[in-house]
Amino acid sequence: xxxNIDSKIPEGPVAEKWSNYKAHQRLVNPKNKLKLDVIxxxxxxxxxxxxASLGEMGFNVLxxxxxxxxxxxxxxAAQGGINAAKNYQNDGDSVYRLFYDTVKGGDxxxxxxxxxxxxxxxxxxxxxxxxxxxxFAREYGGTLANRSFGGAQVSRTFYAKGQTGQQLLLGAYxxxxxxxxxxxxxxxxxxxxxxxxxxxxxxxxxxAKNLVTGKLERFSAxxxxxxxxxxxxxxxxxxxxxxxxxxxxxxxxxxxxxFANPCYVQIHPTCIPVHGDKQSKLTxxxxxxxxxxxxxxxxxxxxxxxLQAGTKEGWEIPEEDRDYYLERRYPAFGNLVPRDVASxxxxxxxxxxxxxxxxxxxxxxxxxxxxxxxxxxxxRQRYGNLFDMYEEITDVNPGEKRTSKNGMDYxxxxxxxxxxxxxxxxxxxxxxxxxxxxxxxxxxECNFSDHGANRLGASALMQGLADxxxxxxxxxQNYLADQSIWPRISTDAPExxxxxxxxxxxxxKLMNIKGKRSVDSIHKxxxxxxxxxxxMGRTKxxxxxxxxxxxxxxxxxxxxxxIPGSREGLNVELDKAIHLDDFxxxxxxxxxxxxxxxxxxGGHFREEHQTEEGxxxxxxxxxxLLEVSGQRCYRTRAHQGxxxxxxxxxxxx
Amino acid sequence: MFDHxxxxxxxxxxxxYINGTPHGKTERGATTCQLYMRKFNEGDVIxxxxxxxxxxxxxxxxxxxxxxxxxxxxxxxxxTVRTGAPQDANAILIPKEDADEAMDCASCIGxxxxxxxxxNGSAMLFVSSKVSQLALLPQGRVEAARRAKAMVAKMDELxxxxxxxxxxxxxxxxKCETIxxxxxxxxxxxxxxxxx
Ligand SMILES: Cc1cc2nc3c(=O)[nH]c(=O)nc-3n(C[C@H](O)[C@H](O)[C@H](O)COP(=O)(O)OP(=O)(O)OC[C@H]3O[C@@H](n4cnc5c(N)ncnc54)[C@H](O)[C@@H]3O)c2cc1C
Ligand code: SF4
Ligand code: FES
Numbered sequence: 079x080x081x082n083i084d085s086k087i088p089e090g091p092v093a094e095k096w097s098n099y100k101a102h103q104r105l106v107n108p109k110n111k112l113k114l115d116v117i118x119x120x121x122x123x124x125x126x127x128x129x130a131s132l133g134e135m136g137f138n139v140l141x142x143x144x145x146x147x148x149x150x151x152x153x154x155a156a157q158g159g160i161n162a163a164k165n166y167q168n169d170g171d172s173v174y175r176l177f178y179d180t181v182k183g184g185d186x187x188x189x190x191x192x193x194x195x196x197x198x199x200x201x202x203x204x205x206x207x208x209x210x211x212x213x214f215a216r217e218y219g220g221t222l223a224n225r226s227f228g229g230a231q232v233s234r235t236f237y238a239k240g241q242t243g244q245q246l247l248l249g250a251y252x253x254x255x256x257x258x259x260x261x262x263x264x265x266x267x268x269x270x271x272x273x274x275x276x277x278x279x280x281x282x283x284x285x286a287k288n289l290v291t292g293k294l295e296r297f298s299a300x301x302x303x304x305x306x307x308x309x310x311x312x313x314x315x316x317x318x319x320x321x322x323x324x325x326x327x328x329x330x331x332x333x334x335x336x337f338a339n340p341c342y343v344q345i346h347p348t349c350i351p352v353h354g355d356k357q358s359k360l361t362x363x364x365x366x367x368x369x370x371x372x373x374x375x376x377x378x379x380x381x382x383x384x385l386q387a388g389t390k391e392g393w394e395i396p397e398e399d400r401d402y403y404l405e406r407r408y409p410a411f412g413n414l415v416p417r418d419v420a421s422x423x424x425x426x427x428x429x430x431x432x433x434x435x436x437x438x439x440x441x442x443x444x445x446x447x448x449x450x451x452x453x454x455x456x457x458r459q460r461y462g463n464l465f466d467m468y469e470e471i472t473d474v475n476p477g478e479k480r481t482s483k484n485g486m487d488y489x490x491x492x493x494x495x496x497x498x499x500x501x502x503x504x505x506x507x508x509x510x511x512x513x514x515x516x517x518x519x520x521x522x523e524c525n526f527s528d529h530g531a532n533r534l535g536a537s538a539l540m541q542g543l544a545d546x547x548x549x550x551x552x553x554x555q556n557y558l559a560d561q562s563i564w565p566r567i568s569t570d571a572p573e574x575x576x577x578x579x580x581x582x583x584x585x586x587k588l589m590n591i592k593g594k595r596s597v598d599s600i601h602k603x604x605x606x607x608x609x610x611x612x613x614m615g616r617t618k619x620x621x622x623x624x625x626x627x628x629x630x631x632x633x634x635x636x637x638x639x640x641i642p643g644s645r646e647g648l649n650v651e652l653d654k655a656i657h658l659d660d661f662x663x664x665x666x667x668x669x670x671x672x673x674x675x676x677x678x679x680g681g682h683f684r685e686e687h688q689t690e691e692g693x694x695x696x697x698x699x700x701x702x703l704l705e706v707s708g709q710r711c712y713r714t715r716a717h718q719g720x721x722x723x724x725x726x727x728x729x730x731x
Numbered sequence: 732m733f734d735h736x737x738x739x740x741x742x743x744x745x746x747x748y749i750n751g752t753p754h755g756k757t758e759r760g761a762t763t764c765q766l767y768m769r770k771f772n773e774g775d776v777i778x779x780x781x782x783x784x785x786x787x788x789x790x791x792x793x794x795x796x797x798x799x800x801x802x803x804x805x806x807x808x809x810x811t812v813r814t815g816a817p818q819d820a821n822a823i824l825i826p827k828e829d830a831d832e833a834m835d836c837a838s839c840i841g842x843x844x845x846x847x848x849x850x851n852g853s854a855m856l857f858v859s860s861k862v863s864q865l866a867l868l869p870q871g872r873v874e875a876a877r878r879a880k881a882m883v884a885k886m887d888e889l890x891x892x893x894x895x896x897x898x899x900x901x902x903x904x905x906k907c908e909t910i911x912x913x914x915x916x917x918x919x920x921x922x923x924x925x926x927x
Contacts, residue, residue, distance in 0.1 A: 127814075130814065131814040134813055134814055145736060145742075145744060146734060146744070146796070146797055146798065147743075147797065147798065147800065147801050147841065148801070149743070149801075149841055150736060150737075150742045150743060150744050150841075152736075152737070152742075154737065154741055154742050154743075155737045155739055155741050155742065164820070166821060202816060204820045205816065205817045205818065205819060205820045206812075206814060206815075206817060207820075208817070208820040208870065209810065209812045209817035209818075209870055210809070210810055210812060210870070211809075211810050211833075211864065211865045211868050211870050211871040213830050213831075213833040213834040213837050213864065213868065214820075214830070215830070215834075216825055216826075216827045216830040216831075217827065218827050219824065220824030220825050220826055220827070221821050221824060222820055222821055238834055238837075239834055239838075241741070241838065244741055244838075244840075245834075245837060248837065251804070252804065252808055252809035252810070253809060253812075253814070255801065255804045255805040255808060255809055256805070256809045256811065258801075258805045259805040259806065259807075265801070267798065267801075290790060290791075319736045319737045319738070319742065320735065320736050320737075320738060321736045358738075359738050361738075361739055470761070470765065471767075473767075473769060547814050548814075551814070647791075648732065648790065648791050648794070650732060
């Protein structure tokens, strides 16, 4: 069955849509803005920039985050950079090229009208950030510096050391702070949104838990904006911060907001592997390492066993006993195969027992050959800070020579392993970034709009700030324009009481399970199931098994969870349990989507659908597809009676 | 209970006083989350306490309330510029050295170790890092003096102490901010006072 979804894509050629939209949208007059309240949940790049811009326009903004300060949102951890179509390097970049690369990179599964708009506003982001005092890297001549990222043919990535996310977020945070000072934004830190309140079919508020007192509180507004980031932590281990969660997004989903493309998750091949059972997060290292590093595992199983047992170290294994499996399997690309191919190949070797650390889940990345060829100084110049970071975490220095044999120097190899990094899927939004619930908007990583089946490097920061500074503050007005005639809704309304009661009951239910297993132990198990069966190589049998295992885990969670402490006051374990409750649902959603998507594309690889070279085999999905407002939508009946859609427009402009 | 999030030394959330120093001070600047157990010996007793300072009341166990830092930034830690279309980003050239120095000052993660280490509970290293970053860039230069005055006034109001140059802050800062920033802040502050 197909449903009718309106993406509200404006008329006209793709390059004129956004100008047309802005020229004809409704605006809110200044006097009415003062009467309108907007809730923004999240203070990452998307949330902070939206809250600041809306406040500056005159709306009253209530801005929430779970950390103790808005400046600590997960965006702070992004390293690499942010894209923009400035063409400062005169290398032939343009809005069209950035648009084209993004659509192509997303395997043609992104909504093109949104992506074009993203490319169009990208330049304003850089202007805005520079005006805020973001200290981007510069050339000696005083102009902004660029680097090329993620295999792009042009240099369009702006950066601030290896701390681009931090500097962009601090820029948005400073703009936000100015609005707090002006009295236009009220901050609620250490608050967690647990549900959305819908009145007469429109989002009119939220129920949030004050994480310090533990109390539930009600907040009403004329519109609600969700900017709560991605769901990568469903897999337990990921490069995301510990607190990243999908609870707010899932609460919208439960209330009927469509979720799109949940199975599109991005896996990054070069992370520092887990070294034991206690670890709860993975650290990302720049992919550039693959330019000069060679990836290998031992040829002989007994060597792998010795490495796993800790009786041998990588440098002790001679050249002839090393299997440079990427160079062997993909002679044309070698170690520079695309992210997903590199990740799957590493998992394949480890699954066969060739993993090189105590968990058996790691492969080597070796610089011996390049150091010998180029000298340690050149290599340190290129990767010195990454070597240092690696040494700090693992106590192993990849620049240290261990032995020489037969004219070959052997250095300490690094260990790497793929990890979940970013989620392209998310809450379905239309061109206005409005979800399928009127008055409920979603921006940043938590929506699905701009990256299709795969995201290009340095494009998430761009999307977060585009949504928050330049898109939502306009499009939300088209909705708010006729809302000012309604009186402020009181939080005493019965709908608020109802949702608050349901939320309290949900919490009580969790507290009352009083079983034996900790949140982390169940979460670890969920992560394991998802990684094994819903991870980078998916099959029909595997996905069905995964779904069955998640169902069993759901029962275990419902009957055997143990939350220490009490319902009242600050209880971190309780908050984690709520997150886990939603991660389990999310895991199932990912699995269902992956199962019904009979093709491989971007972050979704179905082993049944591959070419002879092991590449993704794309299919044109016809089953259940429907052409609606210029976009193809697909709907299956998902679990729990809710509906789920995919939208994959792939028409050319 | 203690605060933590990114586990990579960038969010500034973690905040433990370990064996008598904030972040358990290592040779190279590092946060609590970057201090590995291998730095200790088998059987060592490790003492863990929350940040101790008048400006940071304890919430529970090792969790403290650092919202005073947000209030200081709200008082003036920004350039006054509207979202919209500022001039092209390359319209004002900035010498590479200045941009790099501003970047170093901007590295502060707002963890509060400097305050916790200071016997006066002064927030000068934190405040001066933000003031320095913006004063070094032409975009922030315009409001530099006003900003310094507003932020220092807020800092005083919130109960942080005065700086007496003990340099304890610099020694524990995980991002290696230096007291050269404090000197720069003082210059801006005096300029603002003279203008009054
Ligand atoms: C290690 C790493 C490196 C990266 N590097 C790059 C890069 O170089 N370039 C690039 O473009 N992208 C990069 N990314 C991706 C990018 O950082 C993220 O996609 C982006 O920052 C997400 O921003 P956001 O505003 O959507 O969400 P976030 O920054 O995740 O913010 C979420 C906000 O929501 C709040 N929140 C969450 N749940 C709730 C709730 N229930 N109630 C209240 N508040 C809530 C949080 O407190 C937080 O304020 C990287 C990601 C990682 C993990
Ligand atoms: S100046 Fe250093 S110690 Fe102080 S808050 Fe900033 S990073 Fe932390
Ligand atoms: S947890 Fe983020 S800096 Fe330590």
